[in-house]
Amino acid sequence: MIRVEGLSKTFSDGFKALVDVDLSIQRGEIFALLGPNGAGKTTLISVICGLVNASRGRVLVDGHDNVDDYRAARELIGLVPQELTNEAFTTVWDTVSFSRGLFGKPQDPAHIEKVLRSLTLWEKRDSRLLELSGGMKRRVLIAKALSHEPQVLFLDEPTAGVDVELRREMWEVVRSLRDQGVTIILTTHYIEEAEEMADRIGVIRRGEIVLVENTHALMRKLGSKELTLHLQEPLEAVPESLAGHGLELANEGHALVYSYDAARQEGGSSISGLLADLEAVGLRVKDLHTRQSSLEDIFVSLVQERA
Template identity: 65%
Template sequence: MKPLDSLEMPRPAGASDPIITVSGLTKTYASGFQALKKVDLEIRKGEIFALLGPNGAGKTTLISIICGIVNPSTGTVVADGHDIIRDFRPARTKIGLVPQELTTDAFESVWATVTFSRGLFGKPPNPAYLEKILKDLSLWEKRDSKIMTLSGGMKRRVMIAKALSHEPTILFLDEPTAGVDVELRRDMWEMVRGLRENGVTIILTTHYIEEAEEMADRIGVINKGEIVLVEDKHVLMQKLGKKQLTLHLQSPLSSLPAELQSANLQLSSDGTELVYTFDTQSQETGIAGLLRRLNEHGIDFKDLQTSESSLEEIFVSLVRGRA
């Protein structure tokens, strides 16, 4: 018998092979709200993919559909070669999910809850593996504590331990560091990198652009239920990045000389700094000319620095542009 869907054909292993293929996915809730409008997306095997988007953009809906918590309206999702609906068992066995909300069984112990999760996903008991996870997440000392007695950060780690308990090869982290202190956030980044080194594909959504910038290999931006762009992080920053040159002046200026005035050059309100914005992509940045003209006007500076625009600025301008 021929396979009904070519997407279900096994693929040869390789670094850039898609591990998740989302095709024509839409979701309209019963209220009539259209959360996803025809989303196509490929997640590559072994990468860290960051999904950025404002509140209500459809991030959680997309993740929830892939994980089986929400039914899609139309479209298909194939995870590790398995359709997530027709072939849900092998697909879901591969996927771990850390949801956004700290939803835990308050009265259960940490050990009981990770044991439950592993069993639920159809894996035979393996106390040694669970012990390792709890130790990696600094939860081992708390294994007999009831979850309700743990701090918020600890609960977040319990959620991660639960998601990892069945040894998934695809891990979804929905806003993993929301409400988490700086130290724990660093720990989590370390952990995520460690997982990636072990071949786990990671998809994370975040509000902290810093996080995507720090962690991701590729970035997808979603807004109003549509994928606005998917790009390699470095390419994205290069493509859209603007650089700024800041000159710290020797003596404050009250105003810019008329012939220096342009949209690209701004004087700070206290008159001590000049900020010049330029495009890294263009042939002529205009820096040399600027410095020459400053010299002609006798404007001296004691220091200078350049900075690249962050992903956050890129993101804000993208989302605004589409709004």
């Protein structure tokens, strides 16, 4: 649906906000772009949407070059911007209908109604934007972006500053859009959001895409696991014969923590080895639990690693 090739953006002050970015977004997927403040997420979206000119490279939207064939490319795209820029005195209905008109599409009250209902804004259709809560204003932005029936929807930090309940509600909205066949690209700081929502995740750092991976594969590949063994009797030190397992003593000697790589575990048998060795030393285990690192841990380690 979207193809980005060798894209670079250097601002007039010489700042390189995007460096040789290649990216392909499949039709119908939810793609999350994850990166720290200033990484280039908004810049990348702005270039794809044709709001900012690229210094090098090109963008194809469903095969349409977004410079040579701007109108065709832009028509396919809906953009929910990061910043709230609403016309305070306009009503919900008018602002959403007007957005559709900007794309030269004929009026279609039935479509606008459908969009407003899907975002639970129907009751508020005659309210002026200044009368809405922050979360409602954000939904108006989504309604505007959907007014001209785009095939791709960009959501730049859709849930920044949004409470937990509304965030879940937004996720539902995004999922239902995807179910209707809309391709979704969202940026987020909330790793939990990427993990929960995205089919694939791209990590951007200092204008470079450092990783693009299927969400589950990413979790599997980079997710380390931890096995904590709670002991019947506390230990003073890790027994000599267990040294090879890289165990750490925790909870004042009442627990042993074993870290392992979930992927590597599949081939080897180090857990069985560990359990056998524990048996051999005569250590009695009271309880055990495992913990898989979250995407957050992965993200932090990835960003630090390359710093």
